[in-house]
Amino acid sequence: MPSPPASSVRHLAQKTLRIVLLVALFMAMAGIGAYVSLTLIIKGEDTVIVPDLVGKDVLYGLEILSDLGLNTRVKGTEYHDQVPKNHVIDQDPEAGAAIKRGRDVKIRVSRGPETISMPNLAGLSLQQSRILLTEYGLCQGLLSGMASPRFDAGQIMAQYPPPGSIVSRNTCTDLLISRGPSSPAFSMVDLSGFSPESAIRRLERMQLAVGSIRTVRRIDAPPDTVVNQIPPAGHRVAPGNRVDLTVNRSIQGRHAGGTGSADPVELFRFALENGFLKKRVQVRMNRPQMSLNLFDDFMAPGQEIWLLVPKNGNPTILVYVDDQLMETRIMYAD
Template structure:
């Protein structure tokens, strides 16, 4: 028994001596190792970081990757220990690597209207890039023909997408006709037959020409024009620089006058000078209380006289160059019988 205890004591003593020697050896080794100040690794490329840590005698440990808009792909996002920390050679440095900004799939914007394409780009976190326009037979007007990046490709969030948008079918060019010395309504019909649009009608003054006559136009006669070319007509009038809405050329004004009540029918005659010479629009008997309804084009300066039983009941003057500020409709002037205007016989036509 004493022998066993003796051997146990010797074993424990030897183990204690060996442990003490090992502890002091490790302590001596660690105290003698070089201490290093860890540099800034954040934002640096992973290849540069690995080379730097290896040259410094440190071990790089990659703990993960993630998307990050602030750092390019393969750049170090974070490090542990932090920059400026003191670390001994042979220690580990933990780093996280950036996968770059997150990418989204470019939606297919082809053949859809430009406004809808803009909504889809914003929804997918992309921005509108350069927008170009061209004519196309296959793509409708104001629809996207193509775009870059291409459909279903990947691109960084927030990047721009360039669009090519259709203007529709390339319009056929025609020769601008000579419409000078034509009345406005006749000139408008000529332009409409060529599928052209009037953009402006402006008044000018030429005392040697009749009112309502085209004095000039832009583009000038003989020019090549298309349906997209803005056309301006200069029309003879009393004042210069007045503007008339082109919409008046395709509209009508309803003039209404009610007959007074009574027993006997009344003779009604309506005359006008809208076509140049004075003509009768209506010359019949009507029942008392009935309405006289007349449709008049607002683009022509017109005087309408209403005679009841050979007596001038009302004169209505339409001036196409005057606009109602509030409603935008032509102002109608209604006057009592004019003293200087002589009623004419039912069948008399004069200039």
């Protein structure tokens, strides 16, 4: 077969080349169009660059993300030895990423190191120490107290573990609390011969507590006076100690010979409320088959009366103010 002429071959090659160039040009234009379109779409979605929050304070991160129109999501907290408490450990998306406004940025927050230095609690009140221990993730341990001239009552004197110790969280701290300066002891005075009311007032001036009051019948001592006391005169006592008294009573209807047996009594106190006018106060004792007026007189506002009431038979004490019943009390025998 004869070969085609050379002119025909050249024409075919030129035609093929033109087709290839057109296809390449079309593909290039399509790529450029796609790139331009994608750029316009991204710009149209209002993107922002995620800031670097790692190591930053949580409040700072919240403020920055809010200004950028992004949402903050805390995905967890954990202890971290290098990142301080309430600072960001890591984030998602990472810093530098371009995202649309309104998207979430997830952060993980540090709870501080697992081990901490024990704070110094000396001089704080118990309530203040509890607040500080809670802030450090610690707890209160055993409490004990002792007198101290250097610390006010209620202040922390010492602690264990001591300040500066490296401890793990949830460690409980034992505290030694001051009871204030120790109260000085003094010699007990002799109350023999005092009336019960005078003896009680003197005990209160010495900051001593009135204990039990019992009565006896003795002919060798004046009636209605103190004949015995515990602790005895000269014994070392301190403010707040209790003092028991024995009072000589003459009771009608019984023989007065001998020492007799002790009758339990209790101190009854009543104070008239404050005001401007005197009021009539009556104190009546009711026992089975017996009623007895213990007090009937006018009292000034704020005035107080003290009465020794025998408790045999569980008597009922009734207090009337201007003929109106104001108080009822049952005196139970021991």
